[in-house]
Amino acid sequence: MVDFFIGVCELSKSFIFAAAKKIKMAKKNQKKAPEVEYELLEKPEEIAGRLERGEAFVKKNSKIFGGILVAGILxxxxxxxxxxxxxxxxxxxxxxxxxxxxxxxxxxxxxxxxxxxxxxxxxxxxxxxxxxxxxxxxxxxxxxxxxxxxxxxxxxxxxxxxxAGDYFVQARAFALLGDAYMELGNTKEAISNYKKAVDHKENKHFAPRYLSKLAIAYEEAGELDNAIKTWGTIEDKYFESFEFTNARKHKARLEGLASK
Structure with missing residues (x-):
C-alpha cells in the first residue's frame, strides 16, 4: 500500500514538473515576440532611412506618377x-x-x-x-x-x-428573326431563334404562338420527333390557347407520318 502511494506521488510530481516546464517555455516565447515586433520602433534611424528611400523613389519617378494621375483624370x-x-x-x-x-x-x-x-x-x-x-x-x-x-x-x-430589356419586345424580335430565316431557307437559325422566343421569360399568351412556329420549322427541317414534341407541349401546357386545336391536329398528323 505504501509502495502504491509513493508511486502515485512520484507520478504526480513528474506531471507537475512537466506542466511547469511547458508554462515556463510559453512565457519565454511570449517575451520574444514583442521584442521582434517592436524591434523596428527601437531603431528610429532605420525608420528615417526607409522614409528617405521612399521619398527619393517618389521624386525619381514623379513624372511617371504624374502621368498616371493625369491619365486617370482624363x-x-x-x-x-x-x-x-x-x-x-x-x-x-x-x-x-x-x-x-x-x-x-x-x-x-x-x-x-x-x-x-x-x-x-x-x-x-x-x-x-x-x-x-x-x-x-x-x-x-x-x-x-x-x-x-x-x-x-x-x-x-x-x-x-x-x-431589349422588355421581354415582350425581345421575344418578339427573336420570333421575327426566326420568320426571316425561314423565308431565307435557313431552318437551323429559324429553329434557334424560335426557341429563344419561347424560352425568353416564357409567357402563356405568346409562347403557344412561338411554339407553333418552332414546330413548323422542325417539320420543315425533317425533325418530325421534335415537331411532335413541340405540338405536344402546346397540347399539355396551353390547352386554353388559340393554338391548342391546331396543335392536336398537327400532332396527330405527324404521328401518323412517323408511324409509316
Whole structure:
C-alpha cells in the first residue's frame, strides 16, 4: 500500500514538473515576440532611412506618377463626357423618332423608313444617333418593315442589332428573326431563334404562338420527333390557347407520318 502511494506521488510530481516546464517555455516565447515586433520602433534611424528611400523613389519617378494621375483624370472626364453626350443624343433621337413611329403605326412604311422631308425616318436615326437607345429601338422597327416587304436579309441584319430589356419586345424580335430565316431557307437559325422566343421569360399568351412556329420549322427541317414534341407541349401546357386545336391536329398528323 505504501509502495502504491509513493508511486502515485512520484507520478504526480513528474506531471507537475512537466506542466511547469511547458508554462515556463510559453512565457519565454511570449517575451520574444514583442521584442521582434517592436524591434523596428527601437531603431528610429532605420525608420528615417526607409522614409528617405521612399521619398527619393517618389521624386525619381514623379513624372511617371504624374502621368498616371493625369491619365486617370482624363479617363474619368472622357467617360463622363461620353455618358452626357449619349444622353443628349438620345433625347434628340427620341424627339425625331416620334413621327417615324406614327408613320409605322399608320402602315406608311416608306415615310417611317426614310422620313417625310421634314422629319427623320428610322434609317437616318440609326445612322445619326448610333449607340443610343432610340437607335437600338429603330433597328427593331426597320427589321419589322423589311420583313413585311420581303427584304428578308435586311430584316435579319437589323433585327440582330436589336436588344431589349422588355421581354415582350425581345421575344418578339427573336420570333421575327426566326420568320426571316425561314423565308431565307435557313431552318437551323429559324429553329434557334424560335426557341429563344419561347424560352425568353416564357409567357402563356405568346409562347403557344412561338411554339407553333418552332414546330413548323422542325417539320420543315425533317425533325418530325421534335415537331411532335413541340405540338405536344402546346397540347399539355396551353390547352386554353388559340393554338391548342391546331396543335392536336398537327400532332396527330405527324404521328401518323412517323408511324409509316
Amino acid at each position: 479617363l474619368i472626364a472622357a467617360v463622363l463626357y461620353f455618358q452626357i453626350d449619349k444622353q443628349n443624343k438620345d433625347k434628340k433621337a427620341q424627339a425625331e423618332m416620334f413621327q417615324a413611329v406614327y408613320y409605322f403605326e399608320q402602315d406608311s412604311t416608306d415615310y417611317a423608313l426614310n422620313g417625310d422631308g421634314s422629319n427623320a425616318g428610322f434609317l437616318k436615326i440609326v445612322d445619326q444617333y448610333s449607340g443610343t437607345n432610340s437607335a437600338n429601338l429603330a433597328h427593331f422597327y426597320i427589321g419589322s418593315i423589311y420583313l413585311s416587304e420581303g427584304n428578308h436579309q435586311k430584316a435579319v441584319d437589323h433585327l440582330k442589332k436589336f436588344s
